[in-house]
C-alpha cells in the first residue's frame with residue numbers, strides 16, 4: 073500500500089467510526105459505551121430513548137406524558153387546577169392540606185436521573201420469587217431501582233440488591249427506620265390514599281401534634297428523613313392504573329373500594345418516567361395455595377390481603393398483557 077492510499081484508508085476508517093458514533097447518539101441508542109468500553113460482565117441492556125413512552129401511549133393514551141410525576145406547589149397555589157376525583161385517584165377536597173405539604177417538600181426529578189440519556193429502570197416487587205434469585209448485582213446495575221413499601225434490602229442484598237433510587241410508600245407501609253433500608257439520596261415518594269396521609273407527612277416533617285385516628289395500622293410517629301427527599305406522587309397515575317390496566321370504576325361507591333396494588337402503580341409510574349422498564353418479584357401464588365408465603369422477607373400468606381381491595385388475578389392479567397406487548401420485561405418468572 074502506498075502512503076497515499078494508506079492515508080485514504082485511515083481517513084475512511086475514521087469516517088466510518090464517526091458515522092457510527094453519530095448514528096448511535098442521534099438514534100438515542102445508548103449502547104456504544106458498552107460496545108467499546110465495558111467488559112462483558114458490565115454490559116447493560118440496550119436502551120432505546122422514548123421506547124417506554126411509545127408503549128405507555130398504547131396502554132394509557134397519548135396525553136399521559138404531559139402529567140407531572142410529582143405534585144407541585146404552583147399547581148395548587150397560583151393556577152389551582154381543579155381535580156376531578158378525590159383521593160386516591162385525585163386531590164379534590166384535599167387541596168388545603170396539600171398546599172401545606174407541598175410548601176415543605178420538593179417536586180424535582182433529581183439531576184442524576186434527569187441527565188441520563190436513556191433511563192433504565194427496574195421495579196422490584198415484594199414477591200417471594202425473589203428469594204434465592206441471586207438477582208442483586210443485576211438489579212444494582214439499573215439506573216433507577218424502584219422499591220415498594222417497607223421491603224427490606226439489609227440482609228437480602230444478594231437477591232434484591234442494595235440500590236434504591238425511588239421508594240413508594242404510604243404512612244402504614246413506611247419503614248420505621250428509613251435510613252437502614254434506603255440510600256442517603258433515595259426519593260421517598262408518598263402515595264396518598266386519604267387526606268390523613270397528607271396530614272401525617274405534615275406532622276412528621278414540621279413536628280406538629282401527631283394524630284393516631286384514621287390509620288388502619290400504626291404509622292411511624294418519628295421518621296428520620298430529609299424533607300428534600302420526599303415527593304408526593306401525582307394521583308393521576310393511580311387513576312390510569314385503575315382505569316386503563318384494571319378497568320376499575322374511578323368514582324366508587326363507599327362500600328367497594330378497589331384499587332391497584334402499589335406494585336402495579338409503580339410499573340405505571342416507571343412507564344412514564346423511564347425509557348426501559350424491567351420488573352422483578354411480581355406474582356402471587358394461586359388462590360388455592362393457602363400456605364405459600366407471599367413476601368421474600370416474611371412469612372405471611374394471601375390471607376393477609378383479604379380486605380385490601382386488590383384483585384390479584386386481574387392484576388396478573390394486566391401484567392401478562394404488558395409483558396406480551398413488550399412494554400415491560402420480567403427478570404423473575406411469571
Ligand SMILES: CC(=O)N[C@H]1[C@H]([C@H](O)[C@H](O)CO)O[C@](OP(=O)(O)OC[C@H]2O[C@@H](n3ccc(N)nc3=O)[C@H](O)[C@@H]2O)(C(=O)O)C[C@@H]1O
Pocket residue numbers: 196197198199200220221222244245246332333334335336353354355356357366367376377380382
Ligand atoms: C395487609 C396488607 O394490607 N398488605 C398490603 C401491603 C402492606 O400494606 C405493606 O406491605 C405494608 O405492610 O402492601 C401491598 O403490597 P406489598 O407491600 O405486599 O407488596 C408490594 C407490591 O409487590 C407486588 N407483589 C407482592 C407480593 C407478591 N407475591 N407478588 C407481587 O406481585 C404487588 O404489586 C405489591 O403491590 C401494596 O401496597 O400494594 C398490598 C398488600 O395488600
Ligand SMILES: CC(=O)N[C@@H]1[C@@H](O)[C@H](O[C@@H]2O[C@H](CO)[C@H](O)[C@H](O)[C@H]2O)[C@@H](CO)O[C@H]1O
Pocket residue numbers: 242244265287288331333334376377378379380381
Ligand atoms: C378504609 C380503610 O382504611 N381500609 C383499609 C385498607 O385501606 C387496607 O388496605 C391497604 O391499603 C393501603 C393504603 O392504605 C394499600 O392500598 C394496601 O395495598 C392495602 O392493602 C386494609 C389492609 O388490610 O385495611 C383496611 O381497613
